[in-house]
Amino acid sequence: MATPVSAEQADAAVDRPVLRVEEVTKVYGRNDAEVRALDGVNLSVQRGEFLAIVGASGSGKSTLMNVIGCLDAPSSGRYLLDGIDTALMDEHQLAQIRNRKIGFVFQNFNLIARTRAIDNVAMPLAYAGVHRAERRQRALRVLDAVGLSERATHRPTELSGGQQQRVAIARALAADPVMLLADEPTGALDTQASAEIMDLFDQLHHAGRTIVMITHELDVASRAERVVRMQDGRIISDQLKGAAA
Numbered sequence: 001m002a003t004p005v006s007a008e009q010a011d012a013a014v015d016r017p018v019l020r021v022e023e024v025t026k027v028y029g030r031n032d033a034e035v036r037a038l039d040g041v042n043l044s045v046q047r048g049e050f051l052a053i054v055g056a057s058g059s060g061k062s063t064l065m066n067v068i069g070c071l072d073a074p075s076s077g078r079y080l081l082d083g084i085d086t087a088l089m090d091e092h093q094l095a096q097i098r099n100r101k102i103g104f105v106f107q108n109f110n111l112i113a114r115t116r117a118i119d120n121v122a123m124p125l126a127y128a129g130v131h132r133a134e135r136r137q138r139a140l141r142v143l144d145a146v147g148l149s150e151r152a153t154h155r156p157t158e159l160s161g162g163q164q165q166r167v168a169i170a171r172a173l174a175a176d177p178v179m180l181l182a183d184e185p186t187g188a189l190d191t192q193a194s195a196e197i198m199d200l201f202d203q204l205h206h207a208g209r210t211i212v213m214i215t216h217e218l219d220v221a222s223r224a225e226r227v228v229r230m231q232d233g234r235i236i237s238d239q240l241k242g243a244a245a
């Protein structure tokens with residue numbers, strides 16, 4: 001439900017970070033078996049940024065992604081998504097926020113195999129309560145934006161890996177989220193298809209999309225404008241492209 005906002009509030013909405021992680025820890029297990037998967041993480045991402053999170057296996061990337069994606073709650077600290085303190089939300093509200101504000105992109109695409117590209121893309125809109133005719137229109141529009149309008153009626157099995165990932169990106173964009181959250185988006189793709197997906201991310205970034213991407217591939221990370229490096233549950237560097245170390 002849309003509540004009216006004043007001009008001041010609207011300005012604040014433009015200025016506030018898309019996400020803000022404050023002193024977040026995530027602890028698994030207890031006592032001797034305790035693992036601090038996140039150990040005092042602070043991270044702010046502004047609208048329109050294209051950020052890569054990198055680090056060795058076990059450094060905490062997936063745990064941080066789960067917090068950012070509202071799939072898991074921090075053990076301590078705060079996580080604000082588009083100004084909303086996620087600790088104040090119940091499960092149902094979190095599911096709604098996830099659906100409205102975040103477009104997820106996964107390593108293995110997670111498309112529904114026997115369902116046409118257009119219907120895969122329209123699915124989140126059905127959950128959001130958008131009517132059928134408009135779902136179709138919007139799905140076609142985002143498929144066009146990822147260069148796949150001619151494949152709208154193809155099923156995932158009839159598409160290459162790179163094309164399937166583009167369908168998944170179209171699905172992630174369908175509900176016009178505040179950010180794309182991608183976990184190893186090129187992990188299942190060959191070099192050529194990976195480069196095409198990164199070209200698409202570039203294009204979306206230049207169109208103003210906010211993109212947070214987790215990757216362990218340094219050449220993929222180098223395509224982002226900002227690279228955040230994790231080690232042992234902490235951020236050990238946070239660099240803008242072109243800036244000195």
Ligand SMILES: Nc1ncnc2c1ncn2[C@@H]1O[C@H](COP(=O)(O)OP(=O)(O)O)[C@@H](O)[C@H]1O
Pocket residue numbers: 028029035036037055056057058059060061062063064
């Ligand atoms: N559900 C869990 N239970 C216990 N330990 C976990 C769990 N998930 C992750 N960990 C541990 O937390 C640390 C960070 O893991 P993870 O976030 O998956 O790292 P990455 O994605 O960078 O490989 C690792 O030591 C991992 O073993």
Ligand SMILES: [Mg+2]
Pocket residue numbers: 058061062063
């Ligand atoms: Mg991981």
